[in-house]
Amino acid sequence: xxxxxxxxxxxxxxxxxxxxxxxxxxxxxxxxxxxxxxxxxxxxxxxxxxxxxxxxxxxxxxxxxxxxxxxxxxxxxxxxxxxxxxxxxxxxxxxxxxxxxxxxxxxxxxxxxxxxxxxxxxxxxxxxxxxxxxxxxxxxxxxxxxxxxxxxxxxxxxxxxxxxxxxxxxxxxxxxxxxxxxxxxxxxxxxxxxxxxxxxxxxxxxxxxxxxxxxxxxxxxxxxxxxxxxx
Amino acid sequence: xxxxxxxxxxxxxxxxxxxxxxxxxxxxxxxxxxxxxxxxxxxxxxxxxxxxxxxxxxxxxxxxxxxxxxxxxxxxxxxxxxxxxxxxxxxxxxxxxxxxxxxxxxxxxxxxxxxxxxxxxxxxxxxxxxxxxxxxxxxxxxxxxxxxxxxxxxxxxxxxxxxxxxxxxxxxxxxxxxxxxxxxxxxxxxxxxxxxxxxxxxxxxxxxxxxxxxxxxxxxxxxxxxxxxxx
Numbered sequence: 503x504x505x506x507x508x509x510x511x512x513x514x515x516x517x518x519x520x521x522x523x524x525x526x527x528x529x530x531x532x533x534x535x536x537x538x539x540x541x542x543x544x545x546x547x548x549x550x551x552x553x554x555x556x557x558x559x560x561x562x563x564x565x566x567x568x569x570x571x572x573x574x575x576x577x578x579x580x581x582x583x584x585x586x587x588x589x590x591x592x593x594x595x596x597x598x599x600x601x602x603x604x605x606x607x608x609x610x611x612x613x614x615x616x617x618x619x620x621x622x623x624x625x626x627x628x629x630x631x632x633x634x635x636x637x638x639x640x641x642x643x644x645x646x647x648x649x650x651x652x653x654x655x656x657x658x659x660x661x662x663x664x665x666x667x668x669x670x671x672x673x674x675x676x677x678x679x680x681x682x683x684x685x686x687x688x689x690x691x692x693x694x695x696x697x698x699x700x701x702x703x704x705x706x707x708x709x710x711x712x713x714x715x716x717x718x719x720x721x722x723x724x725x726x727x728x729x730x731x732x733x
Numbered sequence: 734x735x736x737x738x739x740x741x742x743x744x745x746x747x748x749x750x751x752x753x754x755x756x757x758x759x760x761x762x763x764x765x766x767x768x769x770x771x772x773x774x775x776x777x778x779x780x781x782x783x784x785x786x787x788x789x790x791x792x793x794x795x796x797x798x799x800x801x802x803x804x805x806x807x808x809x810x811x812x813x814x815x816x817x818x819x820x821x822x823x824x825x826x827x828x829x830x831x832x833x834x835x836x837x838x839x840x841x842x843x844x845x846x847x848x849x850x851x852x853x854x855x856x857x858x859x860x861x862x863x864x865x866x867x868x869x870x871x872x873x874x875x876x877x878x879x880x881x882x883x884x885x886x887x888x889x890x891x892x893x894x895x896x897x898x899x900x901x902x903x904x905x906x907x908x909x910x911x912x913x914x915x916x917x918x919x920x921x922x923x924x925x926x927x928x929x930x931x932x933x934x935x936x937x938x939x940x941x942x943x944x945x946x947x948x949x950x951x952x953x954x955x956x957x958x959x960x961x962x963x964x
Contacts, residue, residue: 631898634874
């Protein structure tokens with residue numbers, strides 16, 4: 503790890519608990535529906551929506567707008583009809599208000615003492631900045647698919663981090679709770695750290711946190727990553 | 734100021750003292766030349782170089798690379814020939830190592846308690862992130878011409894800040910030590926605060942810090958801006 507300079511983080515699921523934050527807010531706004539099911543459907547709509555952008559079916563669209571497209575469809579499908587436009591806009595921005603996992607803020611602060619820490623998320627810049635301010639995530643720099651105009655797993659995003667800081671790909675590590683993200687980063691020459699998030703999809707649903715060969719590090723959480731990087 | 738949400742800062746000259754930082758480093762690296770003259774020439778080459786990008790004569794080029802083009806020419810013109818490539822790269826990155834004015838860090842920290850504070854600089858993202866980390870500038874978000882692929886004073890930069898945070902232009906304030914930057918921001922509907930930096934071009938050279946009509950605020954420094962915005 504001698505030449506490591508930048509640690510870039512996936513955000514949704516890796517640094518913040520989208521399931522917990524979104525499902526609590528859904529339960530409070532629309533107590534009559536199944537918040538668990540709604541939350542998973544909202545998150546589940548995200549990859550296909552980004553795929554439409556990647557394939558060119560949809561022009562470049564920010565995650566805020568993709569979230570809104572999915573939300574409108576789900577409110578209809580779940581029969582939620584009591585929200586006016588301002589309330590819908592507010593609900594859509596729940597993704598700006600996701601709370602951190604218990605280890606995230608301290609783990610990032612420790613890593614920051616030795617490395618440049620940044621986001622590499624498909625979330626838009628405004629969303630990531632709002633979230634960081636609210637949750638106290640001490641990023642040195644917020645980087646997003648929005649800057650590179652490509653969504654992960656496009657190589658332009660991983661290589662874009664290295665290019666932004668004018669370093670070689672192997673001087674950058676991606677930390678993420680998702681194996682496909684890490685695999686794509688590795689193919690670009692980045693170092694990788696898997697972060698275990700067994701509860702990403704809620705407390706009652708399993709999530710594969712088994713080690714996979716190829717990752718440079720397999721960490722229990724972000725504090726463990728800081729420990730392993732001697733921070 | 735009731736609807737103000739975002740305070741965006743010009744950086745070179747407004748938040749950091751480029752003249753002092755660059756001239757000290759030049760004096761140390763090449764004591765035989767006139768550091769004052771070299772520093773002003775280096776900074777002076779910046780606007781014409783950006784103009785070449787704006788006019789299309791040069792494709793999109795980061796400030797790091799523009800700084801290097803100017804530096805190579807100046808090293809030749811001033812007859813500095815003792816630097817190898819690694820030393821020249823390091824010298825060029827002096828712009829990543831600019832020090833803050835004495836009021837900057839505390840002033841920004843105070844503003845951050847109430848507003849989202851970000852950069853709006855023609856400096857590239859990596860440069861601004863390195864500078865912030867080294868100087869302790871507590872940005873909520875680093876925004877740069879690099880993100881918008883236009884240099885200030887292009888309207889896409891000022892309006893880009895509002896768009897990034899999904900707010901109206903009048904909910905954004907630009908704080909800068911340069912009247913032309915503020916005028917361009919005002920034409921886009923942003924609020925503006927002039928920050929006095931009488932020593933921007935060195936201790937022995939005057940700088941126009943007289944109030945101009947049209948700015949919402951005229952401030953002695955960033956602490957004064959915080960005070961005026963009740964932070």
